[in-house]
Amino acid sequence: MKRRLIAAVVSLFLLAGSQAGLAATLKVGATPVPHGEILERVTALLEERGITLEVVEFTDYVRPNLALQDGDLDANFFQHVPYLESFNQDAGTSLVALAGIHIEPLGVFSEKVASLGELPARASIAIPNDATNGGRALLLLQEAGLIAVDPAAGITPTIFDITENKLQLRFVELEAAQLVRSLPDVHAAVINGNYALQAGLNPITDAIFLEGAESPYVNVIAVRAGDEQRPELQQLVEALLSDETRAFIMEKYEGAVVPVF
Structure with a gap:
């Protein structure tokens, strides 16, 4: 028992x-x-x-x-x-x-220009090198009026899907975590919000162009x-x-x- x-x-x-x-x-x-x-x-x-x-x-x-x-x-x-x-x-x-x-919100940041309108011809733009965030960056630059991309590429366009690039912008593809460090070396960089915040950048006040809150x-x-x-x-x-x-x-x-x- x-x-x-x-x-x-x-x-x-x-x-x-x-x-x-x-x-x-x-x-x-x-x-x-x-x-x-x-x-x-x-x-x-x-x-x-x-x-x-x-x-x-x-x-x-x-x-x-x-x-x-x-x-x-x-x-x-x-x-x-x-x-x-x-x-x-x-x-x-x-x-x-x-x-x-x-x-x-994804943002465009720069240490060289205060607005997108100041970007010179053949300016260097750093973007994420993974397919989804890289595509997201290109769509943001399209929204800003800097480029146009082939609609058939959907939400993951690559630099090869760019159909219009009047300023002949040059794209530098980097790992997302390295984009903040690239700022001194490029005219602008499209940076994920978490990495911007981690580096002490506030997307609301420091970005020269910012993705809308309706982002998917x-x-x-x-x-x-x-x-x-x-x-x-x-x-x-x-x-x-x-x-x-x-x-x-x-x-x-x-x-x-x-x-x-």
Whole structure:
């Protein structure tokens, strides 16, 4: 009898431990600004729900997806859906967007000119070298009236899809994380919002041309396919979509990061 009672108690203990472990810790990869800062902001909200959030910072756009696919992370927060879909296709990963959180407007920055109208003929323009952000940059430059691209290229045009380039602009394709460093060497650079903020640039005040808030490039929490219903990941999304998080984003970034909820 005593032996059965002990066995029952041990079983209950193990079950409780397993359930606690399910929601005990979440390891989420993120680029430092603004994603890491936003995640740090919800740490306390998750602790109230019994979840410890561990933020793992990355400074590039490749390793956080590979780490998630390999099971080293439970989720990541740094990318928009077009990039995620392109990465899945190229790398053979099976990652999915769990929830959209915010938009970081893409901007044109320069240390040499104060406006697009000051760009000289054959000016050098640095853009991201990945297909989705590079295409996004070219579409932004088209919106600014500097170039035209073939509509058949959709949302991922390349420099080979440029059909009009009156200033004969020269494009320098670089890894997104290197674009800020390129500013002294080029006439202008099209820089992702997170890297601009990380370098101390405010897209609202420092960009000479800025993407509109209606952009379709919403930054998302990404997870492995099949993990969408994990309770602790649902709790993470709930915390990120809270009124507290929205207020933090609006106050902290003053329009340089725009919540979509």
